[in-house]
Amino acid sequence: MRQLLILFPCVLLCTAPGLAQIDGEQALAVFLAWRNSSENKQLSWEAATKKYLAKLVRDGLSPEQAGKTLSIVSSHDEGAFYDPVYANTNPTSPTAPSKLLREAVAGLKPGKALDVGMGQGRNSLFLATRGWDVTGFDTSKVGLEQARKAAAAANVTIRALHASDEEFDFGVAQWDLIAILYPIEKRSVFRVRQALKPGGIVVVECSHKEGANAPFEYETNELLRIFEGFRIVHYEDRMGQHEWARKTLRMVRLIAQKSD
Ligand SMILES: C[S@@+](CC[C@H](N)C(=O)[O-])C[C@H]1O[C@@H](n2cnc3c(N)ncnc32)[C@H](O)[C@@H]1O
Numbered sequence: 001m002r003q004l005l006i007l008f009p010c011v012l013l014c015t016a017p018g019l020a021q022i023d024g025e026q027a028l029a030v031f032l033a034w035r036n037s038s039e040n041k042q043l044s045w046e047a048a049t050k051k052y053l054a055k056l057v058r059d060g061l062s063p064e065q066a067g068k069t070l071s072i073v074s075s076h077d078e079g080a081f082y083d084p085v086y087a088n089t090n091p092t093s094p095t096a097p098s099k100l101l102r103e104a105v106a107g108l109k110p111g112k113a114l115d116v117g118m119g120q121g122r123n124s125l126f127l128a129t130r131g132w133d134v135t136g137f138d139t140s141k142v143g144l145e146q147a148r149k150a151a152a153a154a155n156v157t158i159r160a161l162h163a164s165d166e167e168f169d170f171g172v173a174q175w176d177l178i179a180i181l182y183p184i185e186k187r188s189v190f191r192v193r194q195a196l197k198p199g200g201i202v203v204v205e206c207s208h209k210e211g212a213n214a215p216f217e218y219e220t221n222e223l224l225r226i227f228e229g230f231r232i233v234h235y236e237d238r239m240g241q242h243e244w245a246r247k248t249l250r251m252v253r254l255i256a257q258k259s260d
Pocket of ligand 1: 075078080116117119120122137139140165166180181182184185
């Protein structure tokens with residue numbers, strides 16, 4: 001309770017008016033304290049988040065601020081879910097760099113790369129060792145720590161930031177390459193158009209909605225619609241190896257270039 005009283009005003013203060021200033025870890029701690037109260041702990045995740053959203057609005061946030069706060073809370077909760085996955089000494093997650101990414105950068109002059117939801121850094125590390133100037137972000141502290149250690153061991157530099165996509169500033173015309181590989185959210189693809197430099201490329205790999213019908217999966221041709229006006233370097237929608245699930249699923253893969 002004391003934690004709640006101390007933290008809650010801060011979260012509110014941080015959300016108004018600059019939403020980007022929300023401290024995700026703190027917002028998650030506040031939410032979890034609320035969620036673990038006797039009144040709320042029996043609720044399903046859906047019911048709890050709906051009730052929490054209403055509470056945030058009652059507490060004075062606009063519906064938009066409340067929605068964004070909840071996205072950030074969920075993203076950090078997702079990172080906490082991935083911590084033990086990465087901590088597992090017998091890894092179940094892929095450690096080799098993405099095949100699509102390797103193909104995408106073959107022959108390209110290295111520049112500034114952004115790795116969205118970088119996990120334990122398998123792709124960031126690959127890019128950095130190929131001479132790219134890499135920034136990545138993720139909500140898993142364990143994944144980020146492993147990425148930093150792997151970079152140090154390989155004697156390369158990467159910026160591995162603890163942030164959700166809602167907290168990270170993608171900027172405008174900042175990146176020569178944006179990698180969105182096996183994401184757990186769909187918002188980042190909509191930030192690419194503005195964030196890429198002219199001539200920059202985006203690489204996306206995810207399963208088709210036909211898989212688990214998860215909100216972050218793609219409908220048929222959805223990525224082509226999102227990147228309309230880009231030069232499509234590669235697009236596929238077919239059964240193939242899901243690097244994370246380690247089985248054959250309907251996969252969507254895109255490499256696209258923003259026009260100069
Ligand atoms: C399936 S893993 C993919 C990791 C990496 N891209 C790869 O291909 O190995 C998804 C990653 O996204 C992170 N994540 C989930 N939601 C996020 C969000 N909203 N913002 C940033 N990272 C997020 C998780 O912590 C996890 O490391």
